[in-house]
Amino acid sequence: MAITCGLVVANIYYNQPLLAAIGRTFRLSDSNASLVATATQVGYTLGMLFVVPLGDKxxxxxxxxxxxxxxxxxxxxAAWAxxxxVLAGASVLIGILSAVPQLLVPMAxxxxxxxxxxxxxxxxxxxxxIGILLSRTVSGYVGLHLGWRAMFELGAGLMLLLVALLAWKLPTDQPTFAGSYASLMRSLLTLTREQVLLRRAALVGASLFAAFSVFWTTLGFYLEGPGYGYGSDVAGSFGLIGAFGALAxxxxxxxxxxxxxxxxxxxxILLALGAxxxxxxxxxxxxxxxxxxxxLDVGVQATHISNQSMVxxxxxxxxxxxxxxxxxxxFTGGSLGSVLGGLAWTHGGWPGVxxxxxxxTAGALLASRYYGRPPAGPGALTTTGGQKTVGSK
Structure with missing residues (x-):
């Protein structure tokens, strides 16, 4: 499951070190080229909203x-766009269909x-x-030596290999929800309304991932600018450094x-603020x-794991x-962070970013401290109604 999650989630991050090269191919400004990253994250968000709930059905x-x-x-x-x-449209679909990890993590x-x-x-x-972080490293290297289109071709091949592997190794997992798709989707609203800790985790996660996306969307522009003058391979190599977040x-x-x-x-959150x-x-x-x-990577990922375990x-x-x-x-927060990051870079440079x-990040800290009442220990995870079956028949 860990290997599958890493290889699939990489699909939505391949483009980040390649944005400058994509912009040159289609003669786009940096802020417009960053919309490729935004389109992929928007697609991933749509996949989680409309496809991932089917994991219960x-x-x-x-x-x-x-x-x-x-x-x-x-x-x-995308490779042949x-x-x-066409590239932007394909990026949205890549995001939707790459929501597979969000089916496997609840299964685990x-x-x-x-x-x-x-x-x-x-x-x-x-x-x-690790897939998120190393995808940038691999993508930056492939983009520099073979061009950005080759990276998407490689990604397509990896997905076909995964299909063969999972058809053999992944266990079946029977659904727990017997209602209609409409009632399944309505139950999302019920869960959101009834679970205050879920709302708090969502607000904290969205704010912090927006801050994370602000950095990674603009790093390639910063490193390829006059201050450093590096290529996409160097921008991608920072994913290796960020692997500390995965180890945490x-x-x-x-x-x-x-x-x-x-x-x-x-x-x-405090680690991310210090970053x-x-x-x-x-x-x-x-x-x-x-x-x-x-x-930044250690702080964001530690917060994310803690939020998910609680949820x-x-x-x-x-x-x-x-x-x-x-x-x-x-990922709504991540998509917003990509857009705002591109604007901050265009109008404020690195200080603005x-x-x-x-x-x-400060907003995430405020939400974690003041929105709802955080649990005090491992025994406090279940709120009132924690054992209730919501929206099922």
Missing amino acids: LERKRLVLLMLLGAAGCLAL PSFA AHLAPEASRGRIVGRVMSGLL APLAGRTVDTRGPAYAITLG YGVLGFGGGYVAGLVVGVIL FALVPEARSRLNTVYMTAY CLLGGAL
Whole structure:
């Protein structure tokens, strides 16, 4: 599951180190080229909202295989796109069909013993996070030496390999929801209304992932600008540095199991806030960028794992739908961060990017402290109605 999550989620991040090259191909400004990243994240958000809830209604293995086949076709379309409009449309579809990890993470939580759920979710998420980060490294290298289109061709081939692997190895997982698709979607509103911790986690996650996207959307422009003059391979190599965030995921999961999510969430946000301080004052030096990337990735991913572990414990039989609500908010924040990051870079340069990222991170801290009442320990995860079956028949 961890390997699958890593390879599939990489689809939506391949374009980030390649935005400058894509812009040159289609003669676009930096802010317009950044819309490719936005389109992919918007598609991922749509996939989580309208497809991931089906994980509670349909057999997950079959759904996963169909989505991977579709993703392979859309990656090939992006590779051969004759115009920016076609590339943008393909990017939306790539995002929708790459929501597979959001079906597998709840599946892992379902299979895990309660006492070690945080640790196991952290392990699966570490594969997803490594995929996010290393996708930028691989993409930057391939883009520099073979061109940006070759990266999408490679991604299509990887999806076909995954289809063969999962058809053989992925276990079947029977659905828990017997109602209609309409009632399934209505239950998302019920869950959101009844679960205050779900709303708090969604707000914190959206704010922090927006701050994360502000940095990664603009880093390629910054490194290829006059201050550094590097190529896309160097921009992508920062994904290797950010892998520290993936290594922190299992540790964050264990912390949730032993000390509760509130502690890990606060610590993660403070690390991300410190990262933007370092990037703002030391981003003109490679060492400053390295330290900032490590702090940002560790902080964001520790907060994300803690949020998910808390959310999955609320209504066990509705984990796919809980994940839909949380992750839809999460990637809505990421999409907004990509747009705002491009604008901040165009109008404020690197200082504008750091101010925006810091402000969004501060917003996440305020939400975590003042919206709802955070749990005090591992036994406080389940709120009133936590064992209620929502929207099922």
